[in-house]
């Protein structure tokens with residue numbers, strides 16, 4: 400990849416110079432004799448939202464899990480910048496405690512070692528951000544799909560991560576619920592959290608993303624500003640995907 404493609408414009412933090420958050424170098428993951436990720440290269444910079452696009456089975460979820468430290472690489476390396484800390488990962492189907500919304504957030508704040516005295520204020524803040532203040536005493540599992548996803552993201556934000564990994568957070572949500580999740584994701588990015596979001600919703604990627612990384616057959620084939628990507632995809636794989644022709 401030419402060096403100039405790595406200098407990406409970011410809409411959210413124009414004043415702050417972009418610094419690497421995570422560097423993925425020659426990442427390989429093998430299962431059953433098959434390279435599912437195959438020498439994958441990707442650098443994520445501070446600021447803004449990166450959409451990770453690619454066809455079913457390309458390896459997007461695997462990459463997110465590897466970035467979150469859940470899968471050790473079989474080859475290559477994932478380097479997180481010292482300022483990045485532990486990335487937060489939110490799955491497509493949120494795994495919530497069988498407890499109230501408030502208890503879910505309180506638990507996350509305890510796990511994140513937020514000092515006891517600061518927890519109530521931070522919890523109220525997270526409820527407001529996720530627009531769940533009115534549901535604070537509701538059982539988390541009784542929430543709508545969109546509310547559950549907002550709770551899952553708020554819970555992930557409890558630890559004040561610098562890198563938030565979202566795996567298809569709005570799959571199966573209606574337009575209003577999708578918009579509410581997107582607003583929360585945008586707010587997190589505005590607050591300085593680097594977001595990497597997997598989505599199959601091209602319109603969503605165009606609405607949210609500053610840049611797009613395209614993954615096909617275990618490799619990033621291009622990583623460019625979102626507008627450029629959608630107007631002039633460079634790799635054959637990305638062109639085929641955007642035209643609905645790429646099947647792995």
Ligand SMILES: Nc1ncnc2c1ncn2[C@@H]1O[C@H](COP(=O)(O)OP(=O)(O)OP(=O)(O)O)[C@@H](O)[C@H]1O
Nearest residue numbers: 430431435453454455456457458459460461462599
């Ligand atoms: N533990 C595993 N063992 C063997 N194969 C696996 C394992 N986990 C994932 N795979 C395979 O790796 C490939 C990539 O899976 P992954 O879930 O990352 O794709 P994806 O790009 O997220 O797809 P989708 O868009 O459908 O969610 C798939 O072919 C999948 O079947």
